[in-house]
Amino acid sequence: MAGRRTERIDEWRERVDELCYDGERVEHRLDLECATVVVTTQRVLAFVPTTAGPAFRHVDRPNVGTVTLETSQRLAVLCAGIIAAFAGVATLEMATSITVSSAVPSVDLEGIAPLPGSNLLVGFVETVLAAIETGLLLLQWSVLLAGVAALVAAIGLITYYIRSRTRLLVVRVSGDDDLVVPVSGVDLEDELVVDLEAAIRPAPESTPALEAEDGRRTSSRNWTEIDHEESG
Template sequence: MDWVERVEELLYDGESIQERVPVGAGGVVVTSHRLLAFTPDRDGPNFSQVDRPNVDGVEVDTGGEFRFLELSVKAIVVGVALLVAGFTVSLDGMVQGISLESNGAASAVGIGGMLGLLQTMLGLLAQLDDLMRVFGGLALAFGAVVLAVYLRSRERLLVVAVAGGDDIELAAPDDDAVLDRLRAALGSSPERPDAPTDDAVA
């Protein structure tokens, strides 16, 4: 249902159309009283309206899924930190030569099992720097993939800035002259056919 072409059904008494711009599956209509935005191809409501005094402007911007960018930055930071730690800290050198193998005396006092557990933990600690390098590389790879997803999600948007409310976003048209038409319509004075003329005032 193309409400951009049928917008007359939504007008108030005395309201007139200043500009009508189809954009994608919807569009923008500027009237003497309001800006009407039809966005059936985007998330959220299919229709939004803003009183003209609350329209702060119309711009073309580029937007994307910010949560992907945020996740990518976090993964890259973690990956770099793990790689730096893995290459600068040599944990295997710190524990090299330490042996807690239980002997007969240790077994006699009942701590042989505990010493064996500690020796196992030292062995794992010696491999920790290798693990940090592996997981650091995986985190960087994950961050790069998510960054690519974010870049693919970016698109040109026609943004209607709303004072005191959420901005309205539509897919930007290919013709940049549309922006000038909307700005001109929003800057024009409402039609007042019943306004007195200069001759009548005189």
């Protein structure tokens, strides 16, 4: 279904003239990798088949505001990555700063050597101390592994944040949802936004009609001056 939907929109992208009203004509066309934006004499048409919303939208040109290139970011993922990085560094610092041998209590067993049953007691104490040392060593390694895991998670989150950033062409619409068009790296050009916004804005007032009006005013002034000279 999605493939047929995309194909149908692609067909309409190639036949924009059939969507124009009577007297409406295409003035500017912007073909992107995943979308097409068309500016006519009356409206702005957007074909975006890859988004979850409508694949086609149109907006009257007077309702269009600014046109900008923006970046969609997931700051929560970045914050989680930074927190994981700090936690990993702190955990590794704590694990490497503790020496297991210094944490195991030392017991002087030389004084009890002459006592009866001292060998059994010495063996028991040594076993207990060895068990404590092994437990602390395992704890140290666990903390080290936790620190490494936190750093790996931080790298993964930051990488995901960088890759999930999306460049968007945003056309602000007054009184309705903005037109949001995904932009790929191939589409990024310095004049992309400038050309599109210039095409949407009203044409400069230096039109032939205004020039003709200025000519009629100049001619009228000249005839008035001639009349004054003749009457004088």
